[in-house]
Structure formats: C-alpha cells, structure tokens
Amino acid sequence: MPRPPGRRIPARSSDEPLAWILFALMVLALYGAFLFAERERVMGDIQRIFYVHLPLAWVGFVAFGHACWASIRYLATGRREWDVVSASAAEVGVLFATLVIITGSLWARPVWGTWWTWDPQLTTYLILWFIYVGYLVLRAAAGDDPRQARVAAVFAIVGFADVPLVWLSARYLRALSPVIFTSHSLGLAPSMAWALAAGLAAWSLFYVVLVRVRIRLGLVEAVVARAADGREAAP
C-alpha cells in the first residue's frame, strides 16, 4: 500500500500540546474580547462581535488560500493527498465563511438597522461562501474520479483569484446604493488591539489544529476506500 508522503501527514505527537495551547489562547481571546477591551464609544458592547468576526474572516480567507495552494499542487503532481488537503481546507473554510456572514449580519442589525449591507466585506464573504459551496459540490460529485477532482481543483484556483476582485469591485457598489453603504472604519484603542491580536492568534491556531484533524481523517478515508476497493476486486 503506497504510503502518503510523510511530509504531508500531520504528525500525531504534536497534537496534544497544540490543543492545550489552543485552549489557553481561546480563553485569553475571550477574556480580551469581553473583559480586557474597553467599551467602544459609538456602538457600545455590540462592537465586541468584531473580536470574533475579524479573526473568523481572516481564517476564512486563509483557508481558501490553503485550498487553492493545495489545488495547484494537486494539478502539478497528480498526488491524491493534495486533493484531500484541498477538500479539507475548503470544508473548514466554508464553516468559517458561514460564521463570518452570520456574525456580520448580527452585527449589522443593531448598528445599521438592516440585516444586510452591501459593503465589501460582507459581499466578498457571501461570494466566497458560494465559491466554497460550488467547490465542495464539484468535489462531492467527483468521488474517486481523478479527472473530476482536477475539475474541482481548477475551480478552486479560479475562485481564489476571484475573491480579491470581488472585494475590489465592491467599491463600485457605493455608486449603485449610496444609502446602504456604510464604512466600517474603527478607531482601535490599545486594549482593543490586544484583544484582536489574541483573537487572531487563537482562531489561527484553531484552524491549524482543525484542518490537521480533518486532513488526517480524509487521508485515512482514502486509504480505507482503496483497501475496500482492493478487497472487492479480489477473486
């Protein structure tokens, strides 16, 4: 049975300490968001959503970058393991993108009165969500067929190129609906900056741990599927 490239399987031994560090960082981030950061003058406590909304957005984008990188490697090498990495990153990424949209919407409602604003951030994440889902649909339909897996990989690359363009083009939405567009400019006091940094660190590490678990699951699934196929093929 071919061994997956040692470089790509996340080492199991480092998971335990990582998990504990993650736990500590999360507690720190929560403390930062609720107790350490000062209350924002204009919006009040609702602004604290930002300390989880921004890290989630950061990770959501990084996850897609990860999926795009893995897709490029998959097209270049043809190794199935990269396809698993890409799918794993996309799965975790769609979770984060969903949460970004939910938290963004819950933030918009009390502050601007609508559940939705067509500002660059929310619009980009909505499109990112659709691209994620499109990729996952392609990938699910692909099953074990390498040709269809390649199709999904191409789409991931195209999608990733598209995201910054969506963000840039969203500026022009202002021309279309000046009433709805609002700016997200926030002045950050030092205590807020620290809380944000803690959040970014915690959720970044969360992504690393989660995607490692997910990749390992995917790789083992692939191995088991191959073994099962081998079993059926045997006389």
Place this chain on the structure above:
Amino acid sequence: MELRSRELVTSMGLVGLLALVIQGVAAAGAPQAAEALAPAVLWVTVSFAATLGLARSQALEQEYQAGSAVLLAPVDRSTVYLAKCAAHTVVVVALQVLVVAGASVLVSPEIGRHAALLAPPLLLGAVGFAVVGTLLSALALTTRLREVVLPILLLPIVLPVVIASGAAVAQVLAGARLASLGGPLRFLVAYDVLFLVLGAWLYEYAVEE
C-alpha cells in the same frame, strides 16, 4: 460552427427578451424605479441568458463530437481556448445588443439613447463573461451534473464584472461622459486580462482526459 452560433444566439436572444418582458411586467407599476434599476435588469438578463447559452454551446459541441476533433488537432490548448473565448464573446455581444434594444423598448428609452456610451462597459463585461464562461463550461460538462452546475460555478466568479459594469452603466444612464467611467472600465480590463491568462493556463487541465 457558424450555424450553431446562429441558432444559439437566436435561442439565447429569445430567452433574454422573455426575461426582459417578465421584468418589465413586474416593474410596470413603478416606471421610475424601473429606470433606476436598468443596470440590474440589463445584467440579470444577460447573465442568465448567457449562462444558458454557454452551457448549451459546450453541450452542443460534445454532441457533435466537435470538441474531441478540435483537441486532436495539433494545436496548442491555449489557442483552442482563445479561439473559443473569441467565439463566445461574439455570441454574448450579440445577446447584449438584443437585450439593449429590447430594454430600450420595454424598460426605458433612456437605454437606447445612451447606447453608444453603454458599449464600452458592456463590451468589456461580455469579454469577461466569455473568458470565464468558456473555462467553466468546459469544467462543468465533465462533471456528472453537467450543465446544471454551470450557473452555480459561473455567477459568483463573474460577479465583479456585473458589479463594475453595472456601476458604469448606471453612471452612463445618469449622464456621465466616457472620461469619468475610468475606474470601472480599468477594473474590467484588469479582470479580463487576468482571467484570460489564468484561463489559458488552466484550460488544458480542464479538458485533459
């Protein structure tokens, strides 16, 4: 190829016109609003009709085995891609002409009056649509789900085109001159170039056996 294009444009054009009729009817109660929404109407119509058209174009090609014949030819994949993009651009532009004409009648005569200035954003938008659509329809057709999946794939990717072009159209209808359209138009050019290059690179991965 020519014959196919003609029947394709015809059916796409009909779909487009019907879409305009539906939107016109739905907005009949508020003619002012319809005018303001003209960019949306134009692009919604074009997007959906063009998506249908692209999907059918690829499917027709497969039906007539034209696709594999072209791939067997000793020609670089990128060239095939560029040729297809050009063909699809022409088709989309033809569709746009029909839609603009129809919209002038059914939605607002303002659209027809500004037709000349509307051309650059619409044309650049058509190129963007065709460039991305050619690649993605090739992708879509190799999957089990076939053409059904094309809208899901194409529309999110093409959204920046719709936004930028729509903004330019709105400005034109509000009376702007060509010079002030610089921002969106430059964006569209950048988009077109980027995806043309990306598409040419990725096309062979999309169609290889």
Place this chain on the structure above:
Amino acid sequence: MTYLFWAFAAVWAGVFLYLYGLVRRSRLLEQQVEDLVRQRGPAGGGTGASAGEAPGAEERVGAPRP
C-alpha cells in the same frame, strides 16, 4: 446585548456541530476498518498497515478536543 450573545452562540454552535460531524465520520471509518479486518482475516499482510494505522488515527482524531 442579545445580538452579541447570539453571535457568539452561533460561532460556538457552528464549531461544535462541525466537530460532532467529524467525530461521526471517524466512527463510520472505524466501522469500515473493522469490517475490512474481519473480511480479510489474519492473512492480509497489506491490511496490517491500514488496520494498525487506522485505529491509532481514530484515537488521535478524538484526542485534540480538550
């Protein structure tokens, strides 16, 4: 503010739902592996690797949650 509460609740709910989904998938995988081992019997040298590897992975897959 209730919106703030719901936002954080949604985040953690989403995270735990996904993790639960992963746990279910790994249980399914465990089942598959057990089936395979039973089918192949003690003779399969090649399966030794996957059978030995997979249960270890199952343990580890469960471990990172503190």
